[in-house]
Amino acid sequence: MNYHAYYPIDVVNGPGTRCTLFVSGCEHRCRGCYNAATWNPHNGLPFTPQLEERILQDLADTDIPRQGLSLSGGDPLYPANLSAVFSLVKRVKQELPDKDIWCWTGYRLGQLTKQQQRVLSFIDVLIDGPFVEPLKDPRLVWRGSQNQRVVPIAAWLAANHRVDTQSIG
Amino acid sequence: MPEHVIKRDGQTIPFNIHRIETAIVKAMGSVQCHQTHLLPLLCTDIERELSGHQPCDIDTIQQVVEAALIRHRLVDVARSYIAYRRTRDIERERRSKLNDDIVGLISRRNSALLNENANKDSYVIPTQRDLLAGIVARHIAKTQLLPQDVVQAHEHGDIHYHDLDYAPFFPMFNCMLVDLEGMLTQGFRMGNAEIEPPKSITTAAHVTAQIIAQVASHIYGGTTIDRIDEILAPYVTASFHKHLTTAEQWNIADVNAYAMQQTERECFDAFQALEYEVNTLHTSNGQTPFVTFGFGLGQGWQERLIQKAILKVRLAGLGRNRKTAVFPKLVLAIKEGLNRSTNDPNYDIKQLALQCASQRMYPDILNYDQVVLATGSFKTPMGCRSFLDNRQQNSEHPHAGRNNLGVVSINLPRIALLAEQDSARFFALLHQRLALCFSALMSRVDRLKGVKARVAPILYMEGACGIRLKADDDIFQLFHDGRATVSLGYIGLHETANALFGREPHIYDCEHKQRFAIAVVETLKQATDQWRQKTDLGFSLYSTPSESLCARFCELDTKEFGVIPGVTDKGYYTNSFHLDVEKKVTPYDKILFEKPYPRIASGGFICYGEFPNLQHNLKALEDVWDFSYRHVPYYGTNTPIDECFRCGFQGEFNCTAKGFCCPACANHDPQSISVTRRVCGYLGAPNARPFNAGKQEEVKRRVKHLATPL
Ligand SMILES: [Zn+2]
Numbered sequence: 001m002n003y004h005a006y007y008p009i010d011v012v013n014g015p016g017t018r019c020t021l022f023v024s025g026c027e028h029r030c031r032g033c034y035n036a037a038t039w040n041p042h043n044g045l046p047f048t049p050q051l052e053e054r055i056l057q058d059l060a061d062t063d064i065p066r067q068g069l070s071l072s073g074g075d076p077l078y079p080a081n082l083s084a085v086f087s088l089v090k091r092v093k094q095e096l097p098d099k100d101i102w103c104w105t106g107y108r109l110g111q112l113t114k115q116q117q118r119v120l121s122f123i124d125v126l127i128d129g130p131f132v133e134p135l136k137d138p139r140l141v142w143r144g145s146q147n148q149r150v151v152p153i154a155a156w157l158a159a160n161h162r163v164d165t166q167s168i169g
Numbered sequence: 170m171p172e173h174v175i176k177r178d179g180q181t182i183p184f185n186i187h188r189i190e191t192a193i194v195k196a197m198g199s200v201q202c203h204q205t206h207l208l209p210l211l212c213t214d215i216e217r218e219l220s221g222h223q224p225c226d227i228d229t230i231q232q233v234v235e236a237a238l239i240r241h242r243l244v245d246v247a248r249s250y251i252a253y254r255r256t257r258d259i260e261r262e263r264r265s266k267l268n269d270d271i272v273g274l275i276s277r278r279n280s281a282l283l284n285e286n287a288n289k290d291s292y293v294i295p296t297q298r299d300l301l302a303g304i305v306a307r308h309i310a311k312t313q314l315l316p317q318d319v320v321q322a323h324e325h326g327d328i329h330y331h332d333l334d335y336a337p338f339f340p341m342f343n344c345m346l347v348d349l350e351g352m353l354t355q356g357f358r359m360g361n362a363e364i365e366p367p368k369s370i371t372t373a374a375h376v377t378a379q380i381i382a383q384v385a386s387h388i389y390g391g392t393t394i395d396r397i398d399e400i401l402a403p404y405v406t407a408s409f410h411k412h413l414t415t416a417e418q419w420n421i422a423d424v425n426a427y428a429m430q431q432t433e434r435e436c437f438d439a440f441q442a443l444e445y446e447v448n449t450l451h452t453s454n455g456q457t458p459f460v461t462f463g464f465g466l467g468q469g470w471q472e473r474l475i476q477k478a479i480l481k482v483r484l485a486g487l488g489r490n491r492k493t494a495v496f497p498k499l500v501l502a503i504k505e506g507l508n509r510s511t512n513d514p515n516y517d518i519k520q521l522a523l524q525c526a527s528q529r530m531y532p533d534i535l536n537y538d539q540v541v542l543a544t545g546s547f548k549t550p551m552g553c554r555s556f557l558d559n560r561q562q563n564s565e566h567p568h569a570g571r572n573n574l575g576v577v578s579i580n581l582p583r584i585a586l587l588a589e590q591d592s593a594r595f596f597a598l599l600h601q602r603l604a605l606c607f608s609a610l611m612s613r614v615d616r617l618k619g620v621k622a623r624v625a626p627i628l629y630m631e632g633a634c635g636i637r638l639k640a641d642d643d644i645f646q647l648f649h650d651g652r653a654t655v656s657l658g659y660i661g662l663h664e665t666a667n668a669l670f671g672r673e674p675h676i677y678d679c680e681h682k683q684r685f686a687i688a689v690v691e692t693l694k695q696a697t698d699q700w701r702q703k704t705d706l707g708f709s710l711y712s713t714p715s716e717s718l719c720a721r722f723c724e725l726d727t728k729e730f731g732v733i734p735g736v737t738d739k740g741y742y743t744n745s746f747h748l749d750v751e752k753k754v755t756p757y758d759k760i761l762f763e764k765p766y767p768r769i770a771s772g773g774f775i776c777y778g779e780f781p782n783l784q785h786n787l788k789a790l791e792d793v794w795d796f797s798y799r800h801v802p803y804y805g806t807n808t809p810i811d812e813c814f815r816c817g818f819q820g821e822f823n824c825t826a827k828g829f830c831c832p833a834c835a836n837h838d839p840q841s842i843s844v845t846r847r848v849c850g851y852l853g854a855p856n857a858r859p860f861n862a863g864k865q866e867e868v869k870r871r872v873k874h875l876a877t878p879l
Contacts, residue, residue: 008755011781011789017793064757
């Protein structure tokens with residue numbers, strides 16, 4: 001996986017003070033996307049074990065406490081990103097269980113593949129759906145266009161049972 | 170012989186050789202030359218020479234006279250004649266500058282003058298009168314009151330003698346902490362009225378507004394009420410008892426609940442009225458007064474009620490469109506065990522304050538322990554950032570009623586440019602300049618000697634300054650012995666380091682530059698300490714908020730040294746010790762960068778961070794506040810709080826050629842938008858009233874301190 005940018009301190013992508021990773025690779029190609037340079041999966045820099053280590057360290061920092069990790073892009077659920085993203089979110093949840101994870105994807109929550117759903121189970125809040133320019137509204141919080149949703153995953157799972165919780169590992 | 174002479178103002182008058190003769194006689198007299206027998210010859214000579222010029226002007230006459238004197242070997246007389254002429258020329262130049270300034274004001278041509286202070290609406294008549302008075306006061310101060318080396322250094326831009334439009338022409342001082350408690354509890358006279366101690370919070374708030382209006386008309390800097398929640402708390406109690414009595418009279422079932430509800434409502438209304446009054450006030454200085462309220466340390470229910478009222482009133486906004494109030498500046502004290510942490514009794518006040526700061530920019534915060542560390546005791550700044558020291562003497566209150574006598578700022582980048590990359594030379598020059606600053610500051614102080622209390626009854630006789638004098642008492646007894654502060658200011662530490670060591674690396678990434686910058690500020694501090702010992706005055710070091718000065722110094726230096734990358738190329742100098750506004754760092758990093766300075770420049774400081782819209786992320790704002798609590802005394806958050814009254818958008822407007830523009834609906838009609846930016850220590854509305862050019866540029870270049878990828 002390549003990544004576009006990593007912000008050790010971020011306050012605009014999710015609540016509290018966060019670490020935010022913008023990954024490369026996105027197949028939605030939304031018109032009016034604010035981050036079109038991230039579509040090409042070969043753009044940006046390789047996501048290395050060193051960077052993963054750095055993110056874990058930043059999240060654990062007590063001097064400037066972080067509430068959690070934000071994943072954006074690009075699309076963290078772009079098929080080629082799934083294995084790297086899966087290992088990152090799993091590690092964060094295992095080593096720092098009190099940190100929350102927010103994730104922005106252009107896919108719809110109800111239409112995720114099995115592979116994508118494996119990642120979902122480590123995520124606290126998913127902002128789903130493509131950016132639709134005519135529905136753009138700067139007054140919205142955490143999202144760009146009105147069709148997008150901010151979904152707390154635990155509650156959604158409880159209500160929908162879409163994911164077979166036994167299969168998550 | 171010419172028939173007519175054209176004077177400098179364009180008038181034509183008949184030529185008269187006797188005027189020339191008189192001037193020559195004067196010149197001869199001044200150098201003890203007795204060769205008056207040469208006069209007829211000289212006059213014929215001059216007349217003949219001038220007959221070729223028809224009509225002739227003053228300059229030609231003077232040149233011809235000089236030449237004739239030298240031809241007749243009267244060199245000393247010629248020198249004296251030239252010297253006299255030069256004095257006259259300077260005087261004339263100044264008179265015509267005075268004239269130009271006045272005409273510029275009337276015709277609205279002089280934009281530097283009109284936009285000098287973002288808080289003055291230069292269209293209205295009282296402001297124009299004030300500006301006119303300022304032009305005259307400045308002229309007389311420069312020509313008659315100040316030492317000429319100080320005037321020259323000011324005009325030339327070596328130093329800046331602040332507020333010349335008021336002082337030293339008027340014996341006024343800068344800013345103060347009003348002894349509101351003393352005035353309210355002991356009563357006072359104002360105009361023809363005897364004001365008794367108030368019997369309700371409504372009256373107390375109203376009287377407070379009256380006092381502010383009066384005080385602000387007699388000083389030229391900021392008016393601060395420190396600990397307003399604690400001072401006004403007794404009047405909340407009085408209101409409560411009043412409502413209790415009413416409840417009992419009317420046989421209301423739950424008297425306490427009724428009285429409490431009525432008191433809460435009255436308190437909110439009282440503070441709303443106070444905010445309206447402060448924002449609608451026009452002092453005789455032609456401006457809305459610079460007012461600051463310090464609050465937050467009170468723990469009783471009355472103080473808490475006031476704290477909540479102040480914040481809720483600010484959140485509610487002014488007028489139909491709920492616009493952000495620009496005044497008073499709100500400063501909230503944060504203290505561990507009181508309101509800082511989740512389990513503290515006033516933690517709810519901090520939450521409300523975070524909401525308020527995210528929507529209305531204020532309050533800024535004072536971190537209790539850090540303020541004590543930097544200045545010796547806790548207090549709210551006078552005006553936007555001027556701090557008193559600790560003065561625990563007798564039983565007198567350590568801060569209330571004390572003041573600042575004024576500021577002279579030093580142009581540090583100029584000294585660095587003159588030193589030509591040589592730091593030893595820089596410090597040598599700096600010491601020379603400091604001597605000049607001392608003499609400039611003493612001229613401020615000396616102007617207040619022998620002044621009688623009757624010049625400002627509200628300050629000196631009715632208690633605002635904490636001690637009540639008789640009409641003919643000298644006011645100076647309130648200022649000496651360190652009771653008042655006198656401040657040395659400084660500008661452009663960032664550009665100073667660049668001028669000496671080159672633009673790269675950036676001071677943020679260069680320990681050497683940082684050590685140098687701290688050494689400079691420590692040198693300034695040592696100077697003020699020495700002056701303190703030499704006199705009995707409270708000299709202090711103040712980090713100047715450079716609203717118009719940031720552009721002025723830079724402009725003068727560009728004229729003298731040209732455009733120098735990293736120094737004069739931006740059109741403004743950076744505020745005091747602040748990190749260059751273009752440097753992309755996190756607010757946390759900025760706090761750590763600026764941390765060393767408030768403790769050195771303890772007479773005036775503030776640290777800022779530039780934030781994106783945080784109205785939906787108060788936790789992030791709280792994280793930064795909490796971090797600041799461990800590092801800096803006084804912290805303000807700049808966040809986009811622009812509003813579109815057409816579509817309801819709140820956030821940051823785009824700055825376009827059409828003016829400020831709503832990003833959601835493209836509305837740019839000044840009547841239906843509200844744009845608020847911090848100018849120096851205060852807020853301003855650049856949309857309604859433009860900033861001066863240098864400040865506009867600086868505001869445009871500010872980068873958000875939370876957009877820093879690894
Ligand atoms: Zn709009």
